Amino acid sequence: xxxxxxxxxxxxxxxxxxxxxxxxxxxxxxxxxxxxxxxxxxxxxxxxxxxxxxxxxxxxxxxxxxxxxxxxxxxxxxxxxxxxxxxxxxxxxxxxxxxxxxxxxxxxxxxxxxxxxxxxxxxxxxxxxxxxxxxxxxxxxxxxxxxxx
Amino acid sequence: xxxxxxxxxxxxxxxxxxxxxxxxxxxxxxxxxxxxxxxxxxxxxxxxxxxxxxxxxxxxxxxxxxxxxxxxxxxxxxxxxxxxx
Numbered sequence: 275x276x277x278x279x280x281x282x283x284x285x286x287x288x289x290x291x292x293x294x295x296x297x298x299x300x301x302x303x304x305x306x307x308x309x310x311x312x313x314x315x316x317x318x319x320x321x322x323x324x325x326x327x328x329x330x331x332x333x334x335x336x337x338x339x340x341x342x343x344x345x346x347x348x349x350x351x352x353x354x355x356x357x358x359x360x361x362x363x364x365x366x367x368x369x370x371x372x373x374x375x376x377x378x379x380x381x382x383x384x385x386x387x388x389x390x391x392x393x394x395x396x397x398x399x400x401x402x403x404x405x406x407x408x409x410x411x412x413x414x415x416x417x418x419x420x421x422x423x
Numbered sequence: 424x425x426x427x428x429x430x431x432x433x434x435x436x437x438x439x440x441x442x443x444x445x446x447x448x449x450x451x452x453x454x455x456x457x458x459x460x461x462x463x464x465x466x467x468x469x470x471x472x473x474x475x476x477x478x479x480x481x482x483x484x485x486x487x488x489x490x491x492x493x494x495x496x497x498x499x500x501x502x503x504x505x506x507x508x
Contacts, residue, residue: 366466393488395469418466 275350283346284338285362289315292335299347303387303398306339312378327376332402332411333368340386340400341365341415348391349419362420366395370413374404381405386415394419430498437474441467453495481505 317325397416443462481504
């Protein structure tokens with residue numbers, strides 16, 4: 275399965291799709307990027323007259339690339355591709371540390387490395403970098419892959 | 424301490440970080456159910472199984488994993504896998 279196919283199977287759309295591009299994927303992990311448009315709805319309230327990307331949105335971005343897009347790839351290795359669209363990735367835990375703020379129009383890269391995939395549970399070590407290659411956040415994200423086929 | 428008691432003690436120390444019900448853990452018996460009594464979610468059940476594999480140096484397959492729903496069943500699976508090592 276190629277990167278475009280994985281992206282087309284992501285179960286999100288605007289205003290809650292946080293993946294612009296997937297860069298690479300293999301059995302060890304995945305990487306991708308997203309640029310936060312300055313007119314994103316959450317900047318209206320986070321914070322008053324001081325727009326900063328919320329940590330939950332950074333976490334969501336890391337989960338969409340590092341867990342869900344990667345989970346689709348992992349399911350594609352074992353399952354029927356046509357049935358894949360019906361599959362789901364259920365988030366089960368996140369543990370995140372934040373180091374730098376992300377401002378409107380900033381582009382971030384997410385790099386996810388597989389910790390393990392056993393008994394349908396996918397656990398990944400995920401890192402996010404800004405355009406200066408500074409570490410923005412890092413943590414562990416886990417979910418359960420449900421292949422309904 | 425007998426082998427079984429030692430194994431139960433090991434299992435309890437593996438389970439402890441994942442429990443959501445302290446009271447049920449305090450009065451744990453062989454009949455204690457991981458999901459219903461200890462309120463462990465199915466994703467953390469996977470972590471417990473992986474920790475059990477490391478602790479006892481055994482490999483647990485899908486069928487055995489499906490059986491490991493309470494303390495008694497978990498101990499039986501561990502004994503079974505240790506016996507064929």
